[in-house]
Amino acid sequence: xxxxxxQHELSQMFQNAAALIREHHAELSALDSASGDGDHGATMLRxxxxxxxxxxxxxxxxxxxxxxxxxxxxxxxxxxSLFGTFFLGVxxxxxxxxxxxxxxxxxxxxAGLAAVSKQTRARPGDKTLMDALVPxxxxxxxxxxxxxxxxDAMHDAASAARAGAESTSGxxxxxxxxxxxxxxxxGHQDPGAASIALLFEGFSSALAKTKGDTANARC
Amino acid sequence: MFLAMDFLCGPAxxxxxEMPMKKFINRPENIVPELLEGLALAFPDKLRLTGSKLIAxxxxxxxxxxxxxTLGGSGHEPGLSGFVGEGMLDASVAGEIFAAPGxxxxxxxxQLVHGDAGVLLVxxxxxxxxxxxxxxxxxxxxxxxxxxxVLTHExxxxxxxxxxxxxxxxxGFLPVYKVAGxxxxxxxxxxxxxxxxxxxERNMRTLAVAVSTATHPSTGQPIFExxxxxxxxxxxxxxxxxxxxxxxxxxxxxxxxxxxxxxADLEAKAGEELLVIVxxxxxxxxxxxxxxxxxxxxxLMAKGIKLARAKVGEFITTQEQAGVQMMIARLDAELIAxxxxxxxxxxxxxx
Numbered sequence: 001x002x003x004x005x006x007q008h009e010l011s012q013m014f015q016n017a018a019a020l021i022r023e024h025h026a027e028l029s030a031l032d033s034a035s036g037d038g039d040h041g042a043t044m045l046r047x048x049x050x051x052x053x054x055x056x057x058x059x060x061x062x063x064x065x066x067x068x069x070x071x072x073x074x075x076x077x078x079x080x081s082l083f084g085t086f087f088l089g090v091x092x093x094x095x096x097x098x099x100x101x102x103x104x105x106x107x108x109x110x111a112g113l114a115a116v117s118k119q120t121r122a123r124p125g126d127k128t129l130m131d132a133l134v135p136x137x138x139x140x141x142x143x144x145x146x147x148x149x150x151x152d153a154m155h156d157a158a159s160a161a162r163a164g165a166e167s168t169s170g171x172x173x174x175x176x177x178x179x180x181x182x183x184x185x186x187g188h189q190d191p192g193a194a195s196i197a198l199l200f201e202g203f204s205s206a207l208a209k210t211k212g213d214t215a216n217a218r219c
Numbered sequence: 220m221f222l223a224m225d226f227l228c229g230p231a232x233x234x235x236x237e238m239p240m241k242k243f244i245n246r247p248e249n250i251v252p253e254l255l256e257g258l259a260l261a262f263p264d265k266l267r268l269t270g271s272k273l274i275a276x277x278x279x280x281x282x283x284x285x286x287x288x289t290l291g292g293s294g295h296e297p298g299l300s301g302f303v304g305e306g307m308l309d310a311s312v313a314g315e316i317f318a319a320p321g322x323x324x325x326x327x328x329x330q331l332v333h334g335d336a337g338v339l340l341v342x343x344x345x346x347x348x349x350x351x352x353x354x355x356x357x358x359x360x361x362x363x364x365x366x367x368x369v370l371t372h373e374x375x376x377x378x379x380x381x382x383x384x385x386x387x388x389x390x391g392f393l394p395v396y397k398v399a400g401x402x403x404x405x406x407x408x409x410x411x412x413x414x415x416x417x418x419x420e421r422n423m424r425t426l427a428v429a430v431s432t433a434t435h436p437s438t439g440q441p442i443f444e445x446x447x448x449x450x451x452x453x454x455x456x457x458x459x460x461x462x463x464x465x466x467x468x469x470x471x472x473x474x475x476x477x478x479x480x481x482x483a484d485l486e487a488k489a490g491e492e493l494l495v496i497v498x499x500x501x502x503x504x505x506x507x508x509x510x511x512x513x514x515x516x517x518x519l520m521a522k523g524i525k526l527a528r529a530k531v532g533e534f535i536t537t538q539e540q541a542g543v544q545m546m547i548a549r550l551d552a553e554l555i556a557x558x559x560x561x562x563x564x565x566x567x568x569x570x
Binding site: 029033037038039042043069071072073074075076077078080081082084085119120175176180 | 271292314315316317318319320321322323324346347350351353354377435437438440442
């Protein structure tokens with residue numbers, strides 16, 4: 001039994017990620033103060049609100065779609081545009097159905113990443129959220145190859161996102177407003193990457209808790 | 220949200236050991252809706268607040284004319300919404316403080332003003348704004364809307380001349396709104412309006428200097444740090460670091476350094492006609508702006524370059540940052556005529 005993610009699990013994932021972001025928003029703002037204008041935590045709080053609202057949508061696809069559209073609408077500059085684009089990309093993937101097994105999870109999240117990659121020229125190494133997002137999605141794909149459960153796949157993705165976020169401390173910003181600060185950005189994690197890590201950690205711990213339910217998931 | 224930071228905001232907050240922010244605001248999360256409401260209430264004959272906090276003309280223009288829409292973060296007043304009105308913008312989408320508005324609201328603004336002639340979307344080159352604009356353009360295409368986009372990127376400090384995509388959009392939005400807005404008002408097609416906006420854009424250059432920082436009105440934090448006796452040439456709209464930090468200089472010396480860099484980048488020659496804009500960043504006084512402008516004007520005269528048109532004042536600010544954006548633009552007869560055409564907006568009127 002490798003399990004699936006249905007609307008119930010997704011709803012738990014969104015609520016849990018929202019809670020985790022709220023818990024850490026002050027740290028995200030502190031990171032942003034080192035390289036930006038210190039408001040990233042506030043933006044992520046608004047994104048967390050939208051994740052929570054979307055969590056009560058009718059089905060899996062509309063939950064993802066509503067999250068994307070609502071997050072695009074929070075006026076949070078590049079962060080909300082990229083987070084929103086990610087969820088819209090996941091929702092629009094043909095594999096996005098009523099329940100995601102590990103293969104569909106990897107495929108839909110890859111579609112989300114592809115949508116983000118289309119909107120930004122930033123790639124891993126540029127000290128942006130891509131440093132966390134790209135390895136997280138790659139580990140979902142790796143989990144398919146090794147036939148892992150969705151719970152373990154998401155756990156791996158969260159670990160990869162966290163490692164990616166931590167790696168940004170050693171990088172110099174090359175994108176967004178932070179690039180104008182150049183070397184001064186070294187020594188601090190990119191706040192967007194740190195937010196991606198929180199998102200996946202929230203997803204992962206929620207899935208671990210609902211593990212017993214997944215076997216009973218129905219369309 | 221922001222509860223932990225309430226103490227930083229406004230003169231009425233409880234006593235705490237943090238230095239309180241000396242700004243007349245209420246709750247930080249209400250800054251943007253309240254400032255837009257104030258703008259609409261102050262200029263009811265020119266603009267109105269509609270839909271999801273969009274600023275649009277009080278009297279929509281005729282359906283057969285091209286409409287102009289722009290987007291950008293708040294906290295830079297009177298930019299950008301203060302230039303909505305006859306002869307300039309049809310709608311402006313204001314984001315949060317220093318943060319771009321999301322694509323759904325930009326699309327809403329385009330749908331609001333879209334007539335038979337289409338919409339020109341004017342975007343200042345900043346990562347968040349461009350991202351929202353690109354997403355909006357995709358959505359507009361799917362909706363079958365006729366939208367063209369012009370990107371302003373005239374700040375010579377943020378990228379070399381051969382990489383214009385790296386250059387930021389600063390006060391140069393003003394002449395682009397003005398000439399494209401005038402062209403639209405005259406009934407020119409979307410392609411013609413785009414061509415004019417593009418010609419204006421390619422012929423303008425801006426350089427900024429900052430002498431003191433600003434406070435982020437939501438977080439209460441300074442947006443950058445600068446020594447008491449220093450100035451920084453090349454400072455961006457949000458305190459992004461520039462290219463040259465140096466000891467504070469006189470007005471004449473500052474004007475000379477900045478104008479020489481601008482003239483060299485534009486390759487301006489004797490006999491050409493220039494538009495000059497000296498824009499205050501928020502705390503620099505009109506007195507200082509005029510003293511700087513005086514020197515600019517003198518230098519141009521000495522070089523045989525004609526000062527065709529000028530504007531001195533505040534068009535885009537960054538809170539109480541002290542500093543100046545200096546812009547020069549090469550004009551031709553058509554651009555001069557469009558610059559001189561009538562307009563009626565809260566902060567730019569030509570009769």
